[in-house]
Amino acid sequence: MCGITGYTGPKQASRILVDGLKRLEYRGYDSAGIAVQTDPADQRANALTVIKRVGKIASLRQAVPKDLSGHCGIGHTRWATHGEVNEVNAHPHADGSNRIAIVHNGIIENYLSLKGMLEHEGMVFASQTDSEVIAHLVAYHYDGDLEAALKAALKHLKGTFGIGCVCSQEPGRIVGARNGSPLVVGVGDGEMFLASDVNAMLAHTKRVVYLNDGEVVSLWPHDFRISDGDDQSVDPKIDHVTWELDAIEKEGFGCYMEKEIFEQPDSIERALKGRMDSEYGLAKLGGLNLSKKELHAMQRVRVIAAGTSWHAGLVGCHLVESIARLPALAELASELRYRNPVVEPGTLYLSVSQSGETADTLYAMREVQRRGGTVLGICNVVGSTIARESDGGIYVHSGPEIAVASTKAFTSQLAAFYLLTLSLARMHDMSHHDGSLFLSQLKAIPGLVKRALEQRDLIQALAKKYCHCSDFLFLGRGLLYPIALEGALKLKEISYIHAEGYAAGEIKHGPIALVSPQTPSVFLVPNDHLREKTITNLKEIKARGGPVIAIASEKDLEVAAIADDFIPVPDCDSRFQPFTMIVPLQLFAYFCALELGRDVDQPRNLAKSVTVE
Ligand code: G6P
Numbered sequence: 001m002c003g004i005t006g007y008t009g010p011k012q013a014s015r016i017l018v019d020g021l022k023r024l025e026y027r028g029y030d031s032a033g034i035a036v037q038t039d040p041a042d043q044r045a046n047a048l049t050v051i052k053r054v055g056k057i058a059s060l061r062q063a064v065p066k067d068l069s070g071h072c073g074i075g076h077t078r079w080a081t082h083g084e085v086n087e088v089n090a091h092p093h094a095d096g097s098n099r100i101a102i103v104h105n106g107i108i109e110n111y112l113s114l115k116g117m118l119e120h121e122g123m124v125f126a127s128q129t130d131s132e133v134i135a136h137l138v139a140y141h142y143d144g145d146l147e148a149a150l151k152a153a154l155k156h157l158k159g160t161f162g163i164g165c166v167c168s169q170e171p172g173r174i175v176g177a178r179n180g181s182p183l184v185v186g187v188g189d190g191e192m193f194l195a196s197d198v199n200a201m202l203a204h205t206k207r208v209v210y211l212n213d214g215e216v217v218s219l220w221p222h223d224f225r226i227s228d229g230d231d232q233s234v235d236p237k238i239d240h241v242t243w244e245l246d247a248i249e250k251e252g253f254g255c256y257m258e259k260e261i262f263e264q265p266d267s268i269e270r271a272l273k274g275r276m277d278s279e280y281g282l283a284k285l286g287g288l289n290l291s292k293k294e295l296h297a298m299q300r301v302r303v304i305a306a307g308t309s310w311h312a313g314l315v316g317c318h319l320v321e322s323i324a325r326l327p328a329l330a331e332l333a334s335e336l337r338y339r340n341p342v343v344e345p346g347t348l349y350l351s352v353s354q355s356g357e358t359a360d361t362l363y364a365m366r367e368v369q370r371r372g373g374t375v376l377g378i379c380n381v382v383g384s385t386i387a388r389e390s391d392g393g394i395y396v397h398s399g400p401e402i403a404v405a406s407t408k409a410f411t412s413q414l415a416a417f418y419l420l421t422l423s424l425a426r427m428h429d430m431s432h433h434d435g436s437l438f439l440s441q442l443k444a445i446p447g448l449v450k451r452a453l454e455q456r457d458l459i460q461a462l463a464k465k466y467c468h469c470s471d472f473l474f475l476g477r478g479l480l481y482p483i484a485l486e487g488a489l490k491l492k493e494i495s496y497i498h499a500e501g502y503a504a505g506e507i508k509h510g511p512i513a514l515v516s517p518q519t520p521s522v523f524l525v526p527n528d529h530l531r532e533k534t535i536t537n538l539k540e541i542k543a544r545g546g547p548v549i550a551i552a553s554e555k556d557l558e559v560a561a562i563a564d565d566f567i568p569v570p571d572c573d574s575r576f577q578p579f580t581m582i583v584p585l586q587l588f589a590y591f592c593a594l595e596l597g598r599d600v601d602q603p604r605n606l607a608k609s610v611t612v613e
Contacts, residue, residue, distance in 0.1 A: 002091075002105035002611070003027035004183065005075040005200050006164045006174045009191025009221045013037075014068045017075035020193070020200035022057045023248060026402050026601070026608040027105075027196060028079025031090035032060040035101035036073035037171055047168035048101050052090040056602070071221075072172050074164040074194070076103035079607040082111070083128030093132040095139030096124055099168050100146075102138065104131035105196055106160035106181040107612050114156055130159075138165060146175045147218045151231070154179075154216070160359070160612065164194050174219045178211040181611045182357050182385060185209040185217055185224055187238060192219040197381070197609075198241050199248050199400060206241040210383045239383055247399045255600045257403035257494070261586050262453060265446040267398040267408040268579070271415035272442060281435025282426055283419040288376060289392030296427045298348040303330035304364045304375075305352035306610070308406040308489065309413060312378075313352050314482035315578050316417030323438075323575070324424035333364035334613070343371035350420075351377050351393075354401055354409035355609040356384020363613070365390065378416050380409045394420065403601045404608045405493045407586045410486065411449070414578055418442050441572065445579050451570045452583035459584055462549060462565055463591030466520050472497060473511060473541075474585070475504040476524035477534050483578050484524055487585030494593040494603045504537040515546035522588070524581050525552035525559050528574035538562065551584050 003024025007016045017034045033052030049068060053059040057077060076091035083089040092101040108114070111130035114137065119125065123136045137153035138146070146167045160180030166173070176183050176194045186193030186201035186208055193201040194217070198208055211217060214229035226234040253259035260267075275284050288295065301320045303313030313330035320328040333351075337360070343349075351365040356379040365375050365386060377390030380398050387393060396412035419442075426435050466472075472491060476484035481503045488501035502511050504523065515521070521541045525534045535558070541548055542562065550563035553571040560566040569580040593600045 002079050003077040003196045003200070004103050004105050004162055004164050004194065006073070006176065006194030006219065007191070008072040008172050008174050008219055009188060010071060011191065012068070013070050013073040014064050016204070017073050018057060018061050018064060019203065020195055021060070021075045021077045023199040023202070024077055024196055025057050026404055028077050028607045029056050029602050030078050030080050030085040031055065031087065032057050032075070032077040033090045033092055034060070034064065034073055034075040035092040035094065035166060036068060036070035037166055037168060039069040039071070048094065048098050048166065050092055050094055050098070050101055052087050052092070054085060054087055054090065072166060072174060074101065074103045074166055074174060081107055081612055082130040089127045089129050091131060093127060093129065093135045095135045097139065100135050100139045100142060101166055102131065102135045103164045104134055105162040105611060106179075108133060108157055108161065109159040110157070134161075134163060142167065144169070146170050146173060147216060150175050150177055151216055162196060172220050175216065176211070176219070177216045179213050180359070183211045185211065185219065185236075187224070191221055192224055194219060198243070202241065202243060202245050202248060207238050208241055208383070209236045209238055210388065242382070243400055248402060255403065257405055257407060257590055257600050260401055260403055260408045261583070261590060263399070264408050264411050264453070264583070265450040267412050268415050268449060269446045270397040270399070271412040272419070273397075275419055276439050276443065278436060278439055281432050281439055283422040285394055285419060285423055287393055287395065290374070292427070295423065297346060298424070299326065299346035300344070301326055301328035301348045301350065303328070303350045303352055304333045304336055304361055304368065305330065306333050306358050306360050308410050308486060309352040309354060309361070311482045311486040311489070312410055312413035312417065313350065314485070315414055315479060316350070316352075316421070318479050318482070319417055319421040319575070320424060323421050323430070325428055326424060333358070333360040337364040337367050341368065341371070343368055343373040345372075347373060349373050349375040351375050351386050351390055352413055353377070353384075353386050354380045354406055354413070356381045356386040357609045357611050358386075359611050359613050362386055362389070378413055380412065404603055404606050405490055405589070411579060411582065415442075415445070441576055444572070445576060448570045448572055448576075448580050449583055452580045453587070455567055455569075455584060456587060459567060459587040460591045462567070463588055463595055465565075466549070467495065467497070467592040467595045469518055469520055470498060471514060471519045472499040473507070473514065473519065473521040474499060474501040475507060475521055475537065476581075477504045477530045478526060479575070479578055480524040480526055480581055483581050483585065484522075486582060487522060487589070490586055490589035491592060493606060494589055494600050495596055495598055496604070497592060504534050507537060508540065512540065512544065515541055515544045517545050517547065520547040520549055522585070523548055523550045523563070525550055525556065526574045526577055527553045527556065527571065535559065535562070551581055
């Protein structure tokens, strides 16, 4: 949700800023811009050159003159919140004299009153954004020291922000501030970077410092200085990023989503690696920060999450309850925060988030912590806010996920839930023998997912056949109900086809009215006690003339015979079917979107990391 870049050093800033923005494009992509401190020798008279364009980073790249000479600047890719998508509303925003330029990620809640106050002082606003007040406020307080001016401006701001700021009178200096929106400093050799996440700087440095809320940073090519809300200097903790640059390239795939879907055998393997103790039938989760006694004392589990991560949480809660026998519920973070939740002792909260930055999830988690709750994070992005603020957790290690629609992070989150379920179950009822069996089945998952991916051509053909239908139903029961929700979400997100995920047993209570020859139903048929019930639901749809695409075990010849179209998946213990069943649904959504000519990686109106409520 908006991406920020900053560079100061010996190289030409514009190229580094634009390349960095390209890496952050998944955070927002309606418009983009840069502000560069132009070298005195450059003909463009202003000491700050601001270039903005509507659309993706490619249009900004075209607009930046090849010979623009300047070694320090800031950049921004936008996901609009206040003010329509146009060039004026794009960032960076400058003050009236073009002395100060800022980029902002977040929302300034009191911007209208600040704007009124500044207009009263004679300042003229150009845009409809909340962010522009920051530029004018900094200019208002500027007296030769950009950091002091930004700090003075911050005192007036209510809301969330990650800010990057430059001043024409202080060559080579960038000042940044963070409150609620992520900001990372990249420490190079004679050059420094600022960005919303590490992807933007991975090509240049792997040494990073994650800023905390309330911190302000000044960057120069050879130095940086961080201070906290009380103006005390902070000793920076330099982390080393383990992600490789390759991991954020497409590596021969047409788009990131396709690459990430096909990467799942490896990413699930990574989530499990080193965490399976086959001898004792246990999971080894080193980051929980809970003693065995503390974990054993947990009487119930609550998941806090949004979007795809919530769907993983629904699967996880089903597992915890049915296998570890602890009551478990997954709640939408955006709902939990505002309903004055009761946080009971003995409750293990799990904050699940790929990015680790989703505002809804973060704020809900803080609310729970404020009430004394213990929150573990299940995150992908190392060093992200949720990962750092949680009391412990499990990194899912899927590697960078770039496509807006989440795929590999989802299956890695599932893997984390299976491991946690095993840990909890072995503390309660599960025997050593059953634990070992569970682990051996879990070990087989990457191989099964690999086989599920082999249905690629069949699924592409089905996508061709069905992609012009305007409505779909996705139906499943038990563990496969959240998978139906996730399948419907994937289709909606990237193909813009209306799809509803529903519990198969529930359709007769309303949604069956939607069934017609133009509305296909995708059925997830398990191979356990719910199989017969699901087949009955499937027949109810067939009897009303609705086309049925069924996904079931390759051995299920009966389902293959009843359905209009059949996608076989490798047979496995039904407890592990969420892994094999989600793969065809991801592929189906992907191929429908491709067939319809959609922008698969960057679907309209969405952003990957939603850092506003
Ligand atoms: C956004 C994305 C979804 C994602 C959700 C939660 O809405 O578009 O794909 O599932 O945020 O993201 P998180 O990073 O918390 O898992």
